[in-house]
Amino acid sequence: MxxxxxxxxxxxxxxxxxxxxxxxxxxxxxxxxxxxxxxxxxxxxxxxxxxxxxxxxxxxxxxxxxxxxxxxxxxxxxxxxxxxxxxxxxxxxxxxxxxxxxxxxxxxxxxxxxxxxxxxxxxxxxxxxxxxxxxxxxxxxxxxxxxxxxxxEPEKAIPAALFDALAASPRPPKTIAVVTSKFPSVHFISQGAREVAKQRGITEVLFLEWDFGNRDFGPIAARIKDANPDLLFCGALGLEGNMLLDALKKIDFKPRHHFYQLPAPGPMVKAPEADGALSITIFEExxxxxxxxxxxxxxxxxxxxxxxxxxxxxxxxxxxxxxxxxxxxxxxxxxxxxxxxxxxxxxxxxxxxxxxxxxxxxxxxxxxxxxxxxRIKQVQNGKWVTIWPQAYAAPGAKLQVR
Incomplete structure (x- = not known):
């Protein structure tokens, strides 16, 4: 509720x-x-x-x-x-x-x-x-x-919140790539995202896992680019999201929508390639x-x-x-x-x-x-701002799509 x-x-x-x-x-x-x-x-x-x-x-x-x-x-x-x-x-x-x-x-x-x-x-x-x-x-x-x-039931609630927020996009995602650390919580929620996506009629084009502590995201980025999803759902924890973004930048690929479960908030918001990144939130300034x-x-x-x-x-x-x-x-x-x-x-x-x-x-x-x-937040102009539900959105903020 x-x-x-x-x-x-x-x-x-x-x-x-x-x-x-x-x-x-x-x-x-x-x-x-x-x-x-x-x-x-x-x-x-x-x-x-x-x-x-x-x-x-x-x-x-x-x-x-x-x-x-x-x-x-x-x-x-x-x-x-x-x-x-x-x-x-x-x-x-x-x-x-x-x-x-x-x-x-x-x-x-x-x-x-x-x-x-x-x-x-x-x-x-x-x-x-x-x-x-x-x-x-x-x-x-x-x-x-x-x-x-x-x-x-966060494995249902978190992806449901994301898909509800993306419904406001002029081009809601039709395909999804789910990539995730094997760290217990993000892996659990990523598996839930696969099921919720299926229920919403969103086609999964890639599912990929990595061991927690991995630092080589080059091969993962290449697989994501080959799959070319509308939405990248990333079960990233801490700096993993930044490392994946850096690897994607090196091969010149950025999905229309990209979501990171539990990023290190400061490093991600400061990365230029993170502009438009989405994540879950319960509080913003x-x-x-x-x-x-x-x-x-x-x-x-x-x-x-x-x-x-x-x-x-x-x-x-x-x-x-x-x-x-x-x-x-x-x-x-x-x-x-x-x-x-x-x-x-x-x-x-x-x-x-x-x-x-x-x-x-x-x-x-x-x-x-x-x-x-x-609630769902997005990196906009170097800041995290809530964009969904509208009642909790930052003044004047709404979903931005590249």
């Missing part, structure tokens, strides 16, 4: 906004810190998007402590480098629970690493809030909660998203911090918004339950909804997923 613009603005308005990311507490936090443990891919192929999540988490914890922390106590984020490897993430989450004795868990980046963290959380009865898990039917643990409103004063303040703070960190694009978009929402969910769960007891927090979240900067989130469908807030 999607959220209309008026309901979205109304939900945003319910979030306290008197200070940095929320209302001030009457007293500053005291006592032993509440320890939140987690990992991110600070090195390895997932490092680029993980830096976005690191900056977001740091900002959120700083602001949370200015607002009184959790249950009157300051919050400390214990962050470790999982090196983009699920087996390393599993070991580190074991350490966080058993050696570091953290009170709460926040998830890593990426479906594979989150699945590893989820197994550890289940073994110790810990609640896990995460932000980038793309396969709801694998989320079988009832104390895990997702901060990205993909809906319970324009109204109505920025009608929410909490979101507006986060955009300001994030832009300042990301600029200092020399990120290619310091703007807030899907990755930062999903990460921010995960922290909002964790905070709401603790404060709503008035407890650090993992089972009590999980029970509260399953029964309640949480207002986030992407919309009101619920956790009552498959895998504790709920609302579907998938």
């Amino acid at each position: 999607t959220l209309d613009r008026r309901a979205f603005v109304a939900a945003a308005g319910t979030i306290g906004a008197s200070t940095l990311f929320g209302p001030y507490a009457l007293a500053q936090p005291t006592g032993a810190p509440v320890k939140v443990g987690g990992t991110l891919a600070l090195t390895g192929p997932l490092a680029s998007p993980s830096l976005i999540h690191k900056i977001t988490g740091e900002l959120y914890v700083e602001a949370l402590n200015k607002r009184g922390g959790l249950l009157g106590r300051p919050v400390e984020w214990i962050l470790k480098d999982d090196q983009s490897k699920p087996d390393v993430a599993r070991t580190l989450y074991e350490q966080l629970v058993t050696s570091d004795k953290v009170d709460l868990l926040i998830g890593p980046y990426g479906t594979g690493n989150i699945l590893s963290a989820m197994g550890v959380a289940q073994r110790y009865g810990k609640t896990l809030v995460h932000h980038t898990f793309g396969i709801p039917n694998l989320a079988k643990y009832d104390q895990q909660f997702h901060g990205w409103a993909l809906g319970p 324009h109204p109505p998203f920025t009608d929410n004063p909490v979101a507006t303040e986060f955009v300001r703070a994030y832009r300042e911090r990301a600029t200092r960190a020399n990120l290619p694009d310091p703007s807030v978009e899907t990755q930062a918004a999903a990460s921010f929402s995960a922290w909002q969910i964790l905070e709401a769960g603790v404060k709503g339950a008035n407890s650090l007891d993992d089972k009590v927090i999980a029970a509260w979240l399953r029964k309640n909804q949480v207002d986030t900067i992407q919309g009101r989130m619920r956790f009552n469908e498959k895998g504790n997923f709920g609302a579907d807030y998938n």
Whole structure:
């Protein structure tokens, strides 16, 4: 179920906004810190998007402590480098629970690493809030909660949103090439895109897979050019989309429409050959998203911090918004339950909804997923802008076709 613009603005308005990311507490936090443990891919192929999540988490914890922390106590984020490897993430989450004795868990980046963290959380009865898990039917643990409103069937919802957006094109795609990393979530959604395309009467002219971590996209680009699709649906993760675009540029080919599931947003938006590229989004730096004063303040703070960190694009978009929402969910769960007891927090979240900067989130469908807030964005003039649905489009923005 999607959220209309008026309901979205109304939900945003319910979030306290008197200070940095929320209302001030009457007293500053005291006592032993509440320890939140987690990992991110600070090195390895997932490092680029993980830096976005690191900056977001740091900002959120700083602001949370200015607002009184959790249950009157300051919050400390214990962050470790999982090196983009699920087996390393599993070991580190074991350490966080058993050696570091953290009170709460926040998830890593990426479906594979989150699945590893989820197994550890289940073994110790810990609640896990995460932000980038793309396969709801694998989320079988009832104390895990997702901060990205993909809906319970993203393998259908994401391609459906894309095809609905492309229906506005003067020449909607009749043929599609689906190329994808074998990374679990993007591969899963790419397989879904094949089925949805078939249902929409769009002819598949190429299906091709590569191993996660591949850096040679020349042969893949050549196969795409030979297939000459109207639409390139790319299950790319991080910098894979940029590497494919560069390979396509070298052989002078660009499909009329091209879509990338989870690109590294800054590097892609800065690449001239990415003009017109499409992707999924839940938040961009324009109204109505920025009608929410909490979101507006986060955009300001994030832009300042990301600029200092020399990120290619310091703007807030899907990755930062999903990460921010995960922290909002964790905070709401603790404060709503008035407890650090993992089972009590999980029970509260399953029964309640949480207002986030992407919309009101619920956790009552498959895998504790709920609302579907998938929207489509496009690179236009060096910026990501939402172009569908129209109610969430940037002022004056609409689908551009080469």
